[in-house]
Amino acid sequence: MNHTHQGTSVFARSAALASSIFGILAVAGAALTAPATAASAADEVVIGAPLPLNGPLAGFGSFDQWGYQHAVDEVNKAGGVTIDGKKRMVKLIIRDDKTDPNVSASNVETLISRDHVTALLGSCTPMLVNAGALVAERHKVPMVTGCDPLGAFTSVRKWNWVWDIFFDERELASLAFKTMKDLGIKTDNKMAIMADNGPDGLIVGGKVWPMLAKENGYEVVANGSFPVDNTQFTSIVAQAKNAGADVVMSDFVTPPAVALRKQMKEGGYSPKLMVIEKGAEPVQFAEALGPLAEGILVGGYWDPSFPYPGAADLEKQFEKDTGKSGSQHIADSYAAAKVLLDAIEAAGSTDPAKINAAIAKTDKTYVVGPVKFSPEHTSKLELVEDQWQNGKSVVVWPANRATGKFEFPIPN
Amino acid sequence: MSGAVLVSNLISGVLLGGDLALTALGLSLVLGVMRVVNLAHGEFLIGGAYLGMFMLQLFGIDPLVGLLLIGLILAVLAYPIQKFLLSPLIEKGVEAPMMTAFGLSVILQNVYTILFSGDTRSIERSYATEPLVIGSVTVAQIYVIGFAISVVIIVLVHLLVSRTGFGRDLRAAATDPTAAGIMGVDVKRVYALTFALGAACAGVGGTLIGLAFSFTPTSGSGYLLTNFAIMVLGGLGNIFGTLIGGMLLGFLQSLGGVTLGDGYRELVGLVIFLGVLAVKPQGLLSRGRI
């Protein structure tokens, strides 16, 4: 490693450098502004969405992408949306946020300032949705999103331009207790609680579950809080096993959910009932675990069996398009896009304020159920208890939604 | 907490740490011999896990049976990476090969996501989820299996480095590449083979991780840091030190998990890592023979 110190001649040469910087600036400037003119020239209504298509949340992003695109395709097939009495096609621009909130925010900025989007759809999970939503709010561009539990959404700020269609995490937390009570499940009333320390996990595992456990006469013998990407649970599993807890309540994303279930088996711990909120929902959970998924409970906000217009067809269409099993995430993303497109149609204009006012007036039953926004800009989805049975997700509670019988205890 | 729970936990930690020492050995060899911070090591590891899973799903080959094949495939894939990408950069300082490896790691993550989707995967074998109960102590059977495999491979690598002609070349190249070159050692070939060996260790370790836990296209980066910690604890390039470093880290992480909660495992590991770096940068165990 030798270093040549060229003294003042370096400075003489930097004149040349400066001119090359000008060159690069000019080229970069031209390249960056080019797509802007292309996008705005067309006679299309442009809507944009940042989505996690790479990184740890890529699993969610692919479902949302399909849901958004499917809604836009449907509208375009029917002739587009009516703006000022004229039919116009809708163009959806999706930018990958790589599961990074910084990128999610800058993607929304680009969609607004370069592509001049009329309106926006949200990313997925509070971390990513909130980052983009704050940009939309500041630029006064309407955004409809799913995938952001209502408590996490409303805790950010008082929203004027962003609307959220999802479930309430406090309600999700009480779901399993209601199910157990309603179905008269008998256990030793000992409970282990494990949750990640994400925005919803902290509320559910740290506050709501311990409180509900007390109210319902359960003794909490172990309670652990974990970083979202943690996959090591040996200590708490041993502790829960040692205390002989019949009930495990947990709240994790899919990778730790799979790891936890395996480690319980590895540790020789077999509780009678186990709930894994969030992570046990997608079919990849059951595929990764095989027989170990049997009997696991998870709260769901959608199932193709729901008696709402297009529910069964949506799942079928997804399977036809992708060759994979669907997820409830295709429904809330599809519904969010539909709500937005209906609002644009109702406004009959690309004026953001008019579209925002039309979103506020939404009162219609969509594929996820009735959507009507509260003053906090939220529309709550009803929840059901799902259970994995033979690799299939079965709705076991409440009775009027059930597609199968509750299986108890978990087979060992 | 009862004594049995504590003992089970600590033994699990030691076994798992020994298991991870295998992947750390790959990192340590590449760093010790070539002075390359292989930021793509985690992706090699995940590559091994995917290979193990697909071999089982497509050809019905049990991952433990196919373990050597997995190592071989990774070595074959890694060889050209070193030869064409890293080799020309090695004399140009730390950053160029490190950032090339980083470029490789993002490409691999992207390719995994496109080919295999972002879904969470796991290699499903019944023996991987059975407990092993000895008296009142319970540990995961797969930890014991992984530990045994890891120890065997680490001993084999040690023999390779200490008893063979290639090992002599490797040690010479690690100590002083210029002098080794003058003495007639084909340093570039040694580097390429070392890199391939490192990738093979990562792949085999990755398959074992896939059996015991879960993985996604991006879960490699988490293991990379643990591997760095093990490597530093054991002393750079110290083969048996890596094994002991892994067991020690596993023990301390479990102790942290038991006392502070499982959530603090990783943090405990990193703090120990930083502490050791600050106090004894060359590792707790003295520098090995590489």
Next chain:
Amino acid sequence: MNTWRPTILWMAAALVVIVLVPLSTGEYGIEIGFRLLLYIVLGEAWNLMAGYGGLVSLGTASSVGIGAYVLVGMLNHISPSLPLALTASAVAAAILAAIVSPAVFRLRGLYFTVGTLALGEALRLFMINFNYFGGATGLFLRDDPPSPTGLYIYAAVVFALATIVISIYTRSRLSIALRAVRDDEAAAAQIGVRAFRVKLAAFTVASALMAVAGALQGLHLGTIEPYGTFGLQWSIDAVTIVVVGGMGQRAGAIVGAIVVVALAELLADYPELHVAINGLILIIVIRFAPAGLTGLAKRWWQYRKAAATPFAPAAGNAS
């Protein structure tokens, strides 16, 4: 040509262009310009440590994160004054750098790199687990941040300050000492250079600048949480900017930041493969422009001049 004046004029002109061009290109130009300025500051700071001091850090994220958290804490709880909050961010990161320096400076070469990486990750894990600073949920800025133009002007001021600080630094005797330490620490010590102090100066100045960049990003987002703010991506981006632009080259950070921002921005329109393409371009640039794009431009310039002179030495081997 061998006087300073044309250089200073050129540099000043370049600065004016970098600051003014985005302002005249509307909202989009301002958004891109803000990102660009932020990245240039990060790159400049990293270049100061690595390019001139041989301190190859993968711990940029720790300074960025601290800057963002201190800014939000200051604005929400102590004072609504932005300059005060930005100063506090810089001071906090400089103090942290000073605290950890005795430990990390014991680490030579690769150990320093790995140690700073672990430091950043340890801070991230701590912030995730420790609920006092909002835990994994993070913190929200209570009041709306300034308008994009206002933010841009702040970034431009920070950028100008960083340029001035680093220009002074790289022309000072401290810089010569820093280079001496980079090239051979033992030899430098023998001629009376206090390696520790010289490195500490570079490390604290760089950390403070990175923290201000992080603070601006936190202000810009309005919401911060550990995964994004202490994310490894910041550390990687800083290295990428300088490696692509040219290590130890005065214009390296600017050129690198332009390339990195432009690439990320353009490729995000092709979501399927953009991450891989980004990686590929990084690998190609490193492979074929070992002294970065600035080095490549210099070589090209010399090649043209070589027609007049019989022999031109290869430039840009400043690794």
